[in-house]
Amino acid sequence: MNALAASAAWLQPALVVAVAFRVAAGEADAPWLALTALVAPLVALLASGRPSSRNPVVAVVAAVAVTLLLGADFLVAADVATLLGASRWHGVALAALPALAVAAWAPARRVSPWALAVAAAVLLLVPAAVALAAGAMPWSAWHRSGVRGALTFSDGSAWVTGGERFARATTLRFAEGQRVVALAPGVYRVVERDAATPTVREWRLASGEALTLRPGDELTVEAGARVRFEAGRRVPGAPASGITWADAPARGPRMLPAALGALVTLLGGALALVPQARRGRVAVAGPAVLLAVMMAALAWGVYAAAVPDLVLAGAWPAPLLRLPALALGPAAGLPLAALSGLALVVMLATAALALRERLARASSPAPELWVAVIVAATALAAWSFDPWRVLTLALGLAAAAWAPARLAPSTTGALAGPIVGGVTFVTLAALPILASGTPAWLEALARYPALVAMPLGWLAARLMPPGGPGVAEA
Amino acid sequence: MSGPRGRRIGIAALLVLLAIAPLLALAPAAPGAVRIAGVSVLWWYVGFAAPLAATVLATLLLAHDAE
Numbered sequence: 237m238n239a240l241a242a243s244a245a246w247l248q249p250a251l252v253v254a255v256a257f258r259v260a261a262g263e264a265d266a267p268w269l270a271l272t273a274l275v276a277p278l279v280a281l282l283a284s285g286r287p288s289s290r291n292p293v294v295a296v297v298a299a300v301a302v303t304l305l306l307g308a309d310f311l312v313a314a315d316v317a318t319l320l321g322a323s324r325w326h327g328v329a330l331a332a333l334p335a336l337a338v339a340a341w342a343p344a345r346r347v348s349p350w351a352l353a354v355a356a357a358v359l360l361l362v363p364a365a366v367a368l369a370a371g372a373m374p375w376s377a378w379h380r381s382g383v384r385g386a387l388t389f390s391d392g393s394a395w396v397t398g399g400e401r402f403a404r405a406t407t408l409r410f411a412e413g414q415r416v417v418a419l420a421p422g423v424y425r426v427v428e429r430d431a432a433t434p435t436v437r438e439w440r441l442a443s444g445e446a447l448t449l450r451p452g453d454e455l456t457v458e459a460g461a462r463v464r465f466e467a468g469r470r471v472p473g474a475p476a477s478g479i480t481w482a483d484a485p486a487r488g489p490r491m492l493p494a495a496l497g498a499l500v501t502l503l504g505g506a507l508a509l510v511p512q513a514r515r516g517r518v519a520v521a522g523p524a525v526l527l528a529v530m531m532a533a534l535a536w537g538v539y540a541a542a543v544p545d546l547v548l549a550g551a552w553p554a555p556l557l558r559l560p561a562l563a564l565g566p567a568a569g570l571p572l573a574a575l576s577g578l579a580l581v582v583m584l585a586t587a588a589l590a591l592r593e594r595l596a597r598a599s600s601p602a603p604e605l606w607v608a609v610i611v612a613a614t615a616l617a618a619w620s621f622d623p624w625r626v627l628t629l630a631l632g633l634a635a636a637a638w639a640p641a642r643l644a645p646s647t648t649g650a651l652a653g654p655i656v657g658g659v660t661f662v663t664l665a666a667l668p669i670l671a672s673g674t675p676a677w678l679e680a681l682a683r684y685p686a687l688v689a690m691p692l693g694w695l696a697a698r699l700m701p702p703g704g705p706g707v708a709e710a
Numbered sequence: 711m712s713g714p715r716g717r718r719i720g721i722a723a724l725l726v727l728l729a730i731a732p733l734l735a736l737a738p739a740a741p742g743a744v745r746i747a748g749v750s751v752l753w754w755y756v757g758f759a760a761p762l763a764a765t766v767l768a769t770l771l772l773a774h775d776a777e
Contacts, residue, residue: 239772267742268731271756275728278768282717282724374757379748482750483743487735495732503728519772527765534757 239281239513239522240349245590246277246510247352247526249580250308250627252359252533253552259537260555261547262474262481264491265498266537272499274530276506278523281513283642290598291647293654297637298598299605301508302591303612304630306335309584310617311626315551316577318403318460328617332610334581335588339606344589352586353521356528358579362556362572363535366563374535377542384478387544391467394558395545399464403551404620407456408472410449417446417464425456459620465545474544481541497684501628504635504690507642509594529583539563552623556580598638628684629665636661636689644697652700657693661685713774720771727760 255273258266310328317327338344367373372380389396399419418424418441428435429452439447449455455472457463465471475481513519540546540555543562547554556576561569592606599605616626640653664685667678681688734742734752742752 267735267752267756268728271731271760272728274761275724275764278764279721279724282721282768282771284714284717375747375749375754378753378757382748382750482753483740487740489736489738492732492736495736499728499732513772520769523765523768523772527761530761531757538757 238349239519240352240525241345241590242281242511242513243277243522243526244348244352244583244586245594246280246506246587247356247529247583248305248309248587248627249584250305250312250552250623252529252580252583253312253556254624254627255530255533256537256540256555257547257552259534260540262484262541264484264486265495268495269498269502270530270534270537272502273533274526276502277510277526279503280506280510281519281522283507283512291641291651291654293651293658294638294641295599297633297654297658298508298595299609301630301634301638302595303609303616304626304633305509305591306588306609306613307616307621308623308627308630309335309587310613311621311623312552313584314617314620315403315623316553316557318401319549319551319554319557321401324459324617324620328614331581331584331617332614334585335610335613336607338585338589339592339603344585345593348586348589349521351582353525355579355582355586356525356532358575359532359536360528362560362576363532363539365568365572366539366559367535369564370539374538378482378538381538381541382478382482384481386477387471387474387481389465389467389469389471389545390543393465393467393543393545395463395465395548396467399462400545400549401462402457402459402549403554404459404549405457406550407454408548410451410453410455410472411470411476412451414449414469414472415446415466416449416455417444419443419462419464420460422458422461424461427454427456429453471544471548473548481544493680493687494683497680497687498628500690501632501635501684501686504639504686505631508634508638509591509631511594598641632665632684632686632689633658633661635686636693639690640693640697643694644700646700649697649700653693653697656696657689660692661689664689716774717771720767723767724764727764731756731760 251273255270258269310331313327313331314324315327317324363374370377394400399417421442424439424441424447426437426439426447426449428437428450430450441447447455475484513522536555536559540559543559546558557573560573560576563569564572595605595609637654637658640657641650644650644653664681667682731752734755742750742755744751746754
């Protein structure tokens with residue numbers, strides 16, 4: 237497989253929009269996540285050529301991991317549909333179609349690498365157009381965003397003029413007083429924290445009714461709720477200032493376990509999903525496309541950070557959908573947003589094709605299995621799960637119980653590694669459910685179980701004595 | 711340099727490039743927060759220097775083996 241085709245399984249739309257969103261929102265882990273999203277697949281392309289082994293454990297793990305990966309993509313598609321005023325199902329169904337179609341379309345394998353390269357180039361168009369229109373390269377935009385005072389709603393914000401819709405259930409924390417007008421009937425839950433014991437109130441509001449919130453209050457809204465905020469007030473949940481956006485206060489030595497967890501999860505996930513690439517002059521296209529997509533996501537996030545209310549709804553695709561029209565005006569912005577959306581659909585199709593090949597090698601090439609995976613991923617997206625949790629579970633499981641099979645020197649190792657890694661992963665991932673009130677030091681392990689599960693799986697795979705004729709390629 | 715050995719060194723270099731990012735961000739005294747031309751060292755690193763270095767390194771190693 238050439239490096240471009242091998243990279244396709246990694247370039248999931250969910251990963252690309254996650255990087256853009258987390259940069260725009262000023263998440264503390266955004267810098268190393270963005271870098272790891274690029275470097276992890278490069279390591280996998282270069283990693284040594286021991287082919288992974290096909291066995292029942294890897295077959296099950298591969299099916300579950302691919303289902304979760306596609307589920308994360310479909311959750312993003314559902315958010316897109318909600319933001320555009322349609323039902324979640326429309327987005328999920330439209331995303332599932334290309335994933336199914338590529339499996340049935342014979343020339344897809346030949347066309348896929350070049351389609352991915354074109355999609356990567358298209359994703360660079362919006363940041364390039366914004367740079368030209370604003371006269372600011374990404375580093376200038378970063379500097380401007382980093383020196384702002386309070387991050388407030390502008391007079392022209394869509395949240396202020398006509399109101400906007402929340403793609404998913406969200407809890408907003410208010411740093412200053414704010415009058416929120418409900419534009420759709422629904423239940424609005426307010427937690428008031430001005431006394432020693434918090435007071436919880438539930439308001440059933442009709443369209444046009446308002447809530448007055450005080451500093452420290454929390455407002456929980458349902459998915460699909462539509463509200464309007466006041467201009468000039470701080471954006472709830474946004475960093476307190478530009479400095480806080482640029483240098484998240486949460487960054488510090490205490491974050492090291494979570495940072496290592498994210499690194500191991502992405503690295504291991506890439507080792508499982510991205511096969512060793514065939515060398516040659518054409519191979520340079522793989523790293524180039526990975527760089528283009530991740531630089532586009534970074535630049536997109538940096539430009540979107542200038543409009544702090546873009547990430548308010550908690551919907552990952554909001555910066556990609558809304559930024560072009562805000563920065564370039566509707567005439568140029570809307571076609572570019574549509575083109576970028578199309579590029580993400582193409583990336584979903586190429587990723588699905590690559591994942592299907594990985595699944596066929598690790599488990600079974602039967603079309604029924606692929607259809608079952610798509611159906612399961614579609615059902616997963618029916619619930620409003622957090623796509624980041626779903627994505628990290630997918631990559632973490634692949635890291636813990638699929639990657640060790642690739643690193644195993646023998647068939648027994650290729651069986652033992654995934655068992656040890658998989659059991660450890662599931663146990664740690666279930667910790668918050670099994671034991672409520674998980675200690676703080678275990679929190680990073682519950683968030684990124686691969687931090688422990690992958691090394692254990694790798695050790696088990698390496699330490700097992702050879703017990704077979706070698707590993708069969710999976 | 712032989713192909714497999716070159717690749718092993720390349721992977722080690724990529725992992726070092728990767729490990730520097732959280733060190734810059736999380737080390738006491740926050741060295742990554744120092745500004746150069748208005749942008750923090752951490753963001754110059756993760757948004758410019760490390761991605762370019764990693765991509766060039768991987769490209770050279772992938773292309774080299776075919777020659």
